[in-house]
Amino acid sequence: MSILLLDRRLEPQRIDEFADQGIPALDDSKVLPGPAVIVDAAAAPDSSGRTSQTRQITGVIASRPLACREQDGAWVEVDFEAADHWTQMTDELRRRLIDDTRATLDVKEFKQATNGASASLITNNWVYSGTPRVYRVAGRLRQFVAVLGELTRG
Helix, strand or coil, X not given: CCEEEECCCCCCEECCCHHHHCXXXXXXXXXCCCCXXXXXXXXXXXXXXXXXXXXXXXXXXXCEEEEEECCCCCCXXXXXXHHXXXXXXXXXXXXXXXXXXXXXXXXXXXXXXXXXXXXXXXXXXXXXXXXXXXXXXXXXXXXXXXXXXXXXXX
């Protein structure tokens, strides 16, 4: 595992002790008060052809989320379902959600993000409305996306 912390410094920091101890392993004296995210970057997507800073940040953003922290907030662990959904999204969809946490997904995008789940899936990480159905992120997935949005907007 390659566990990384990304905070306002936008320079990913390795924190492999998180894999064994979880949130209690974090030394808050080394971490800015927020916003921040922790990801498992072991399977970051290929980012050839980008500058080193863009490649590094893009890879971290697309990595499997483990925890997040809002400004001056407590650390919140990202559940497996939310992490799975995040890693199954396209880069374009991730960017859209980071830019606007209230962005909607159509049924096709929802199925892609949830690995083909039923369009009527009941989950803590999605809400839907309307006909035809549109979906929005919710729960821990929304928290993670909102913190990433804060980080990328500076």
